Amino acid sequence: MSVVVSPIREPLIGGNKTYHQITEDICAPTETTPPKSWVIAFIASVITLAYGLFCIGWLIYFGTGTWNLNRTIGWGWDITNFVWWIGIGHAGTLISAILLLFRQKWRTGVNRAAEAMTIFAVICAAIFPVIHVGRIWVVFYFFPLPNTRGPLWVNFNSPLLWDIFAISTYFTVSLLFWYTGLVPDFATIRDRASGFRKKLYQFLSFGWTGSAKHWQRWESLSLVLAGISAPLVLSVHTIVSFDFATSIIPGWHTTIFPPYFVAGAIFSGFAMVQTLMLVTRHVLKLQDYITVSHIESMNKVILFTGTMVGVAYLTELFIAWYSGYVYEQFAFLNRATGIYWWSYFGMMTCNVLSPQLFWIKKFRTSIFWTFIMSIFVNIGMWFERFVIIATTLARDYIPSSWSYYTPSWVEIGIYVGTFGLFFTLYLGFSRVAPVVAIAEIKSILKSSGNQYVNHHKDAHHHNINEQHALDHLTAEHEGEHHH
Amino acid sequence: MLRKRNKTVIYGLYNDESDLLTAVNKANSKHLDIFDVYSPFPIHGLDPLLGLAESRLHIGGFIYGLLGTMTAFGGMTWIFTRDWPMIFGGKPYWSVPAFIPITFELTVLFASIGMVVTFYTICGLGPGVNNTILDERTSDDKFALAFDLGSLSNDKVDGLRSFLKESGAGEIHIKDI
Numbered sequence: 001m002s003v004v005v006s007p008i009r010e011p012l013i014g015g016n017k018t019y020h021q022i023t024e025d026i027c028a029p030t031e032t033t034p035p036k037s038w039v040i041a042f043i044a045s046v047i048t049l050a051y052g053l054f055c056i057g058w059l060i061y062f063g064t065g066t067w068n069l070n071r072t073i074g075w076g077w078d079i080t081n082f083v084w085w086i087g088i089g090h091a092g093t094l095i096s097a098i099l100l101l102f103r104q105k106w107r108t109g110v111n112r113a114a115e116a117m118t119i120f121a122v123i124c125a126a127i128f129p130v131i132h133v134g135r136i137w138v139v140f141y142f143f144p145l146p147n148t149r150g151p152l153w154v155n156f157n158s159p160l161l162w163d164i165f166a167i168s169t170y171f172t173v174s175l176l177f178w179y180t181g182l183v184p185d186f187a188t189i190r191d192r193a194s195g196f197r198k199k200l201y202q203f204l205s206f207g208w209t210g211s212a213k214h215w216q217r218w219e220s221l222s223l224v225l226a227g228i229s230a231p232l233v234l235s236v237h238t239i240v241s242f243d244f245a246t247s248i249i250p251g252w253h254t255t256i257f258p259p260y261f262v263a264g265a266i267f268s269g270f271a272m273v274q275t276l277m278l279v280t281r282h283v284l285k286l287q288d289y290i291t292v293s294h295i296e297s298m299n300k301v302i303l304f305t306g307t308m309v310g311v312a313y314l315t316e317l318f319i320a321w322y323s324g325y326v327y328e329q330f331a332f333l334n335r336a337t338g339i340y341w342w343s344y345f346g347m348m349t350c351n352v353l354s355p356q357l358f359w360i361k362k363f364r365t366s367i368f369w370t371f372i373m374s375i376f377v378n379i380g381m382w383f384e385r386f387v388i389i390a391t392t393l394a395r396d397y398i399p400s401s402w403s404y405y406t407p408s409w410v411e412i413g414i415y416v417g418t419f420g421l422f423f424t425l426y427l428g429f430s431r432v433a434p435v436v437a438i439a440e441i442k443s444i445l446k447s448s449g450n451q452y453v454n455h456h457k458d459a460h461h462h463n464i465n466e467q468h469a470l471d472h473l474t475a476e477h478e479g480e481h482h483h
Numbered sequence: 484m485l486r487k488r489n490k491t492v493i494y495g496l497y498n499d500e501s502d503l504l505t506a507v508n509k510a511n512s513k514h515l516d517i518f519d520v521y522s523p524f525p526i527h528g529l530d531p532l533l534g535l536a537e538s539r540l541h542i543g544g545f546i547y548g549l550l551g552t553m554t555a556f557g558g559m560t561w562i563f564t565r566d567w568p569m570i571f572g573g574k575p576y577w578s579v580p581a582f583i584p585i586t587f588e589l590t591v592l593f594a595s596i597g598m599v600v601t602f603y604t605i606c607g608l609g610p611g612v613n614n615t616i617l618d619e620r621t622s623d624d625k626f627a628l629a630f631d632l633g634s635l636s637n638d639k640v641d642g643l644r645s646f647l648k649e650s651g652a653g654e655i656h657i658k659d660i
Contacts (some may be wrong), residue, residue, distance in 0.1 A: 020624040023523075144562075152567060153563075153566070153567055155571055156563065157571045157574065157581040158571075159584075162585055162588070165588040166584065166588050169588040169591055172595070172596065173592065176595055176596065176599045177595075183608070184523075184622070188523070190622075191616060191620070191621075191622045191623065202613055203611065206612055207609070207612030207613055208608060208622075209614050209616060210622055212520040212521070212522070212529055212535065213519070213535055213606075215524070215525035215526070216530050216538055217540055217602055217605070218525065220540045221602045224540065224541045224594075224598060225598070228548075228594055229595075231591075235587060235588065239584055242584075439525075440524070442524040443525060
């Protein structure tokens with residue numbers, strides 16, 4: 001098979017891997033006893049999750065009065081956390097779908113873990129709309145079921161309902177896409193396992209055989225799922241932004257929201273992928289598969305989307321001024337200089353200024369700085385949602401109803417609990433499933449393994465040298481003519 | 484299991500996909516009838532050599548998607564114009580622009596679920612399915628080329644065996660699958 005290798009590309013797989021070595025490296029975490037660090041992290045996550053569940057129980061028993069929301073500020077940490085988690089959930093589908101369509105081979109190193117992260121983040125996000133309704137036992141009113149009082153339906157014209165459809169579709173499609181990718185890799189583990197594990201992976205791998213026709217259909221399915229997931233991922237945060245943009249609250253009623261929210265979602269999603277991958281590659285010893293060039297590529301996406309978000313913030317300010325509409329102008333002045341000035345400051349610093357460091361290659365390729373930055377971006381993006389939601393609501397139309405809001409211990413506990421849930425799921429995933437897509441890594445080995453790329457690089461240099469020699473000869477020849 | 488094959492096959496294991504492709508090419512030139520190829524990852528360029536027609540899964544996806552479009556748009560139209568007409572914000576009952584987001588989402592949802600279910604059904608895969616694996620190393624680093632023995636004479640079987648050997652197969656086995 002002829003393999004096209006670009007001589008200027010960085011190899012995506014280091015360490016002179018063979019196909020068998022790839023299997024060994026990536027299956028290893030699922031086949032060994034977890035290290036002590038994993039056990040400690042897992043126990044900590046489960047305890048945090050349990051605390052979160054306790055707080056949710058408290059909320060359901062005593063009602064939303066246990067939250068510090070008030071007549072002016074009806075959305076606080078609940079919807080901030082919801083939008084934040086949903087945003088984080090965007091990177092997985094972006095990496096697996098949009099980068100697949102763009103034929104970006106570096107996606108293979110990180111797509112599996114990023115998709116898992118997407119699914120877990122969407123689960124964390126979905127908790128908030130469900131619990132914030134107060135009377136959780138009638139939460140089925142979300143869905144278009146004729147209710148108990150007669151055939152009265154949900155409001156299909158409401159962005160809140162569109163959100164239900166968008167998020168449930170997004171979750172389902174991401175899950176199907178992710179699992180279909182996992183099936184051949186579960187088969188790889190199955191064929192190496194024995195005893196109970198063999199039975200477990202036999203079940204998980206759905207009887208996969210690796211037949212040529214199955215691979216052909218699998219690829220066709222992946223491509224079409226990627227094709228429809230790409231607009232889907234853009235639609236999800238667009239619709240989340242409609243929750244705000246279709247209202248008439250100054251500061252929310254903004255046509256720029258959909259692209260601005262999508263860029264912000266990708267931005268925070270990639271930051272969370274970085275946070276997780278930097279730890280995962282270190283703990284599971286996957287540095288040959290998730291290389292510095294992967295990290296650099298993701299940092300470039302962070303820089304690009306961070307700058308887009310920055311442009312959106314400035315555009316909002318400009319339009320508020322240019323509109324000549326005093327309420328709009330006040331809304332933005334209030335964001336920057338009002339009672340919540342500190343969250344605006346945090347948002348601007350973390351989201352707009354700090355990613356600019358990544359213009360410098362040294363920072364872009366530094367593990368340490370990438371980790372610090374990924375945390376900064378996540379904090380900044382949380383502040384962004386808080387700024388949009390709480391700051392705007394705190395200063396609404398009637399000054400007599402202006403108020404301030406700080407979360408109660410229940411709200412904080414539920415947010416902390418979602419981290420417990422997220423990390424419990426992610427840590428579980430990292431011991432059961434291959435965190436790097438084995439089959440996909442094998443399929444790019446010949447074009448992106450360092451032994452092949454470097455080999456071709458040498459060949460390329462040869463060609464250049466020969467070309468130089470030729471040029472030199474021609475030049476001499478022409479020189480003779482002139483004489 | 485949806486399809487029981489109950490076949491006896493002879494197969495050779497190759498160490499590299501390029502060796503396998505060469506062998507498949509040779510088998511084609513000798514007009515040998517290949518049963519199947521098993522590999523740890525999809526091999527590009529193999530499908531035309533095996534005479535596999537392009538998968539029609541995407542056509543299925545289109546039809547499922549269309550079904551989703553019609554379900555969503557038709558459903559909302561029926562609910563808001565016939566079953567229980569309601570006015571929201573002074574807009575008409577049949578407010579088409581407001582129906583677009585849900586129509587889009589259901590199109591994607593139906594297309595994906597439909598395609599995934601079709602994929603597992605036609606491949607005979609699914610939870611609880613336990614197909615016989617030809618060789619466990621084909622999900623690791625080996626590439627298998629298999630011929631159906633059927634009711635072939637011993638001479639023909641020996642011919643296949645020597646073909647596999649000559650084309651570079653490291654190991655040759657006979658197995659019931």
